Structure formats: structure tokens, C-alpha cells
Amino acid sequence: MNLTNYHSHTPYCDGRSNIEEFIATALFWGFSSYGVSPHSPIPYTSSCNMLRERVDEYILEMDMLKKKYEGEIEIYTGMEIDYLGKEWNAANSYFQTLPLDYRIASVHFIPNQEGEYHDIDGSASKFVALVDKHYKGDIKYVVETYFENMINMIDLGGFDFVGHPDKVSMNASAYSPTITESKWYKDLIQDYFRFIAHKGAVLEVNTKAYSKSSFLFPNVQHFKTLKELNIPLVVNSDAHVPSLMKSGFKETYALLKEIGFRSTMQLYKGKWIENPF
Numbered sequence: 001m002n003l004t005n006y007h008s009h010t011p012y013c014d015g016r017s018n019i020e021e022f023i024a025t026a027l028f029w030g031f032s033s034y035g036v037s038p039h040s041p042i043p044y045t046s047s048c049n050m051l052r053e054r055v056d057e058y059i060l061e062m063d064m065l066k067k068k069y070e071g072e073i074e075i076y077t078g079m080e081i082d083y084l085g086k087e088w089n090a091a092n093s094y095f096q097t098l099p100l101d102y103r104i105a106s107v108h109f110i111p112n113q114e115g116e117y118h119d120i121d122g123s124a125s126k127f128v129a130l131v132d133k134h135y136k137g138d139i140k141y142v143v144e145t146y147f148e149n150m151i152n153m154i155d156l157g158g159f160d161f162v163g164h165p166d167k168v169s170m171n172a173s174a175y176s177p178t179i180t181e182s183k184w185y186k187d188l189i190q191d192y193f194r195f196i197a198h199k200g201a202v203l204e205v206n207t208k209a210y211s212k213s214s215f216l217f218p219n220v221q222h223f224k225t226l227k228e229l230n231i232p233l234v235v236n237s238d239a240h241v242p243s244l245m246k247s248g249f250k251e252t253y254a255l256l257k258e259i260g261f262r263s264t265m266q267l268y269k270g271k272w273i274e275n276p277f
Contacts, residue, residue, distance in 0.1 A: 001277035004266045006035035007236035013039040014048040015240045025242035033074035040081040076101040083153035091158030106163035124174035161202040164217035197229035208238035210248030223259045234265045
């Protein structure tokens with residue numbers, strides 16, 4: 001199996017180590033390809049997102065590092081693009097004309113009942129307070145709106161894979177511990193995965209939270225459904241420091257193999273191919 005990772009964050013957004021530190025660590029651990037994916041610029045003030053005026057600088061640095069490490073490791077220039085409705089998403093002409101090697105489509109912000117967008121991707125304690133303050137304590141509304149936005153985002157296209165496809169489940173479980181076992185949630189997420197299969201989208205299995213909470217996104221309870229629907233997967237760590245770039249990989253690949261998966265997707269010479277494991 002080739003070691004790969006296409007989801008990591010540096011100080012261009014909310015990461016804590018520079019790009020070359022990630023590349024050096026990837027080389028040390030024997031990765032065959034590595035991608036960097038800053039949170040995209042958005043039309044709001046956000047400490048987690050890249051500034052639009054730094055995009056060219058980022059792309060130039062990636063071009064330089066590709067040349068420097070040519071023949072040692074394949075380096076890919078990516079971006080994690082926030083969905084904020086029909087006007088702001090991966091299919092937007094601005095993001096489509098950027099010289100990126102791949103695009104991740106993700107939802108971190110959702111509108112409340114008054115149409116105001118808030119970041120629901122913070123810590124569990126911040127999420128609980130956010131739901132009470134800005135969403136009238138209506139956790140069902142938050143979850144339903146998250147998946148509605150994910151579906152609309154996927155329908156628009158313009159991306160290579162979907163980032164952390166059910167990440168709301170972790171914070172929602174902090175607010176309501178039994179929520180993922182409720183019938184309405186199970187029905188909702190089954191419809192969601194069937195839509196993804198219909199669209200032929202690639203899903204990320206995101207291991208970021210595994211070492212701390214044993215959560216994977218999508219949750220391991222859905223792996224069987226993903227296999228039955230033949231949804232292609234790519235495993236990424238969403239690392240913000242190099243030491244976590246393969247955190248949870250061993251366990252995740254073992255779980256996927258147990259369900260019946262035999263390959264994930266990887267970039268090779270700029271093309272997506274199967275990566276047997």
C-alpha cells in the first residue's frame with residue numbers, strides 16, 4: 001500500500017507547522033504522495049480560513065517545493081473549499097480557475113434560522129453553547145441543515161472528494177448523546193449516502209479525531225453502507241501538525257479491510273487511481 005495524505009493545514013490557515021516540515025515528515029515516514037489543503041478564503045472574517053491575498057503566495061511556495069522534492073515524493077497543491085451556498089463553493093469560477101491539483105468540498109459553517117452563518121466545527125463545549133445561543137437549542141435543525149448543505153454542495157460538484165462527510169455527528173453527540181441512534185438521523189444519513197453514491201462522489205475517511213475520541217468521519221458504523229453502495233474512499237488525517245499526519249491510519253485501514261474494502265484512492269502523476277491495501 002502506498003502511504004498518502006491529501007488533507008493537512010499549515011499557517012496559511014489554522015495549521016501550526018510550515019509546509020516543508022510536513023513534506024520532510026512525509027518523506028521520513030515513506031509517503032509516496034502528499035497534499036496540502038488550506039481552508040479556502042471566505043467572504044467573512046475567520047481566524048481559521050486563508051486570506052484571499054495569500055493564495056498566490058501559497059501556490060508559488062507549493063510550486064517551488066514540487067521542484068525541490070521532484071523524484072523524492074509527489075507533492076500536490078490542494079484547497080479545502082467551504083460551501084456557503086450557491087454563490088460560494090468549489091464549483092465557483094474563482095476556485096475553478098485557481099491552478100490547484102485537487103479540491104476538497106467541506107461544510108464548516110451553516111445558517112441559523114435567521115440565515116446567519118456560524119462555524120459549527122469548533123470544540124464540543126463551544127458547539128453546545130453555539131447551538132443554544134444562535135440556533136435556539138434546536139439540534140435537529142442544526143443536523144438537518146448540515147446534511148442539506150452537504151447534499152447541495154455535492155450536487156453542485158467542482159471537487160475531487162468530500163471532506164469529513166458526517167463530522168457534525170461528533171459535536172451533535174456531545175449535545176445529544178443518543179442522536180446518531182435516533183430513527184430520523186439514521187434515515188437522514190442513509191438517504192445522504194445513497195445520494196453520494198448516485199452522484200459518484202469520492203468520500204474522505206477523516207482520521208483527525210480518532211486518537212482522541214475514536215471518532216472517524218464517516219463514522220465506522222456506516223462503513224458497511226459505504227461498501228454496499230460502492231462509494232470510493234480516500235483516507236486522510238486532516239493534520240494540523242506533521243506528527244499527526246498518519247494518526248489513526250493503521251486502525252482505519254484495518255476497519256475498512258474487515259468490511260471488505262480492498263483499495264482506496266490516490267493521486268499518481270496527477271491522476272486519481274486505486275491504491276490497493
